[in-house]
Amino acid sequence: MKFLRLLLVFIPISLIGEFVHFSPTLMFILSALAIIPLAGLMGEATEEISFYSGPRIGGFLNATFGNATELIISFFALKAGLFEVVKASISGSVIGNILLVLGASMLAGGMKYKTQAFNKQALEVNSSMLLFAVIGLIIPAVFTHTVSPELLNKQYEGLSIIVAVIMFSIYLMSLFFSFYTHKDLYSVDHREESKPKWSLKTAVLVLVAATVFIGLESEFLVSAVEPMTKEAGLSEFFVGIILIPIIGNAAEHSTAVLMALKNEMDVAIEIAIGSSLQIILFVTPVLIFLSLLFKPMSIIFNEFELVALLLSVFIANRVSNDGESNWLEGFQLLAVYLIIAVSFFVL
Template identity: 75%
Template structure:
């Protein structure tokens, strides 16, 4: 995590480049290099706040602000009408968390420890919820891909809003489940997470969080403004930028945290980062983006066929790998292999 802070130098460089009217491609690269460490700083700020708010509230804040970068980038993409980039970044964040983060965590932890165990009950709840969330995300797309287009009418646009409302309700109910009715399932994890001491004062943590959020918003506008230029100059498709590049930029700090936790033999935390973050993207971030799109141009939550297959495969594998409560390095390699196959497929689009 420490090496990410050296990348903060790119923030003033990006501001100077914008003042000098640098090309959109250069601005995209500089913004990407700036957002990665800022996301790390934001994560560190929420972690410090958790020491004062308690582990339960802290865990919720960590998950929420961990996906704030993705939400901010998507907001500016929505404003520019880059709907395919937004939708593919949602799918990419979920696929990246489940396959790349979880795979890298299991591989790194498995190379140090022969077998690692985790709270099977928590993972079963999270995996089941993830399966439901992906089904809910896929139904509108399956509907449009299978029904005769002549049978569709203008009411179809409202389907995405209905799904978004249901997703948000399920998200709130999942918080009630973990915070109140079944909090005993999560008690062991919370005790472990709450054992350290804060390095910052509460005032400093809040200030850092606010500054990091503002800077990420500015850099996100630079990033999104350069997407079309990057796709043309490098010959990349919007799907590849959305499903691979943007999720890696927005979640790089969170990804490295998952690997570090696995190497410390804290697979419960690594799994929560991977699966918990994916859940929040589907149940919270995606619905919020649909509602935000109503301000500009309504966005439907319809994915293409390959995005659907990639999402379903990722969730199926995650459920299969985590159902025994143990992990090893080979399972990590398998998850990474699937991720790279999917990434290569999107690259040639």
């Protein structure tokens, strides 16, 4: 985390670049480097606030702000009409969390410990819910290929809104399930009692400041996407599905790996799987609702995204079978992610 804070120097550099009109590619890189430490500060501030608010409210705050960076970036992409980038970043976040984050955590932890155990029961609940969530994305896509274009044009927006409402209701029920009716499933014995490092006022100020600057940097990032992709010869699809998720979740990813190195695989897996659930059940519906302020965005993903999502979720369910992980499983997850990334790169 200390290394990430060094990247804060890119905030003033990107501001200068915006005023003196740096090239789009350079502005994309500078704003991306600035967002990474800001996302880390946002997560750290949320964690500090949870010490004062109690475990239940703290858990809700962590769930809400866990993907706030990506939500902010996607909001500005929505505003710019980059719907394919938004949808690619949604699927890319889920794929990245399951394959890249979980894989890196298992590999790093497995290199230090022969095997690592985790709460199998809680993971089975989350991975099953993740499968249901992905099915919710698949059904509208299948629907679009089985009806006539005339009917599709009339019902397109309504279908996306209805599905978004249902998925958001599932998210609210999952919070009630994990925080109240079945909270015992998610209890983990922590070896160390942590104490807050910041005052509540400091934590709130840092959270607000980080959110404001992430919004500013996100606007720089999104405005540079189209000219940057043409200048660098990349597709907007690749930027959305690979680059933006890594940028938005870099701090969270590093935390998962650090937890695995401390032999706290429950925390690492919760970051990977829990974050994926939040993306599909919370971030996606919210973006659908926000798109109504500009031009309505559909919830229809393309075939490549859906296949990659479904396979990633099946892998998550497979990993939860034995309640243990090792370095080879981590390496395999990373290999699958690399194959998917290369495939999307050549599209």
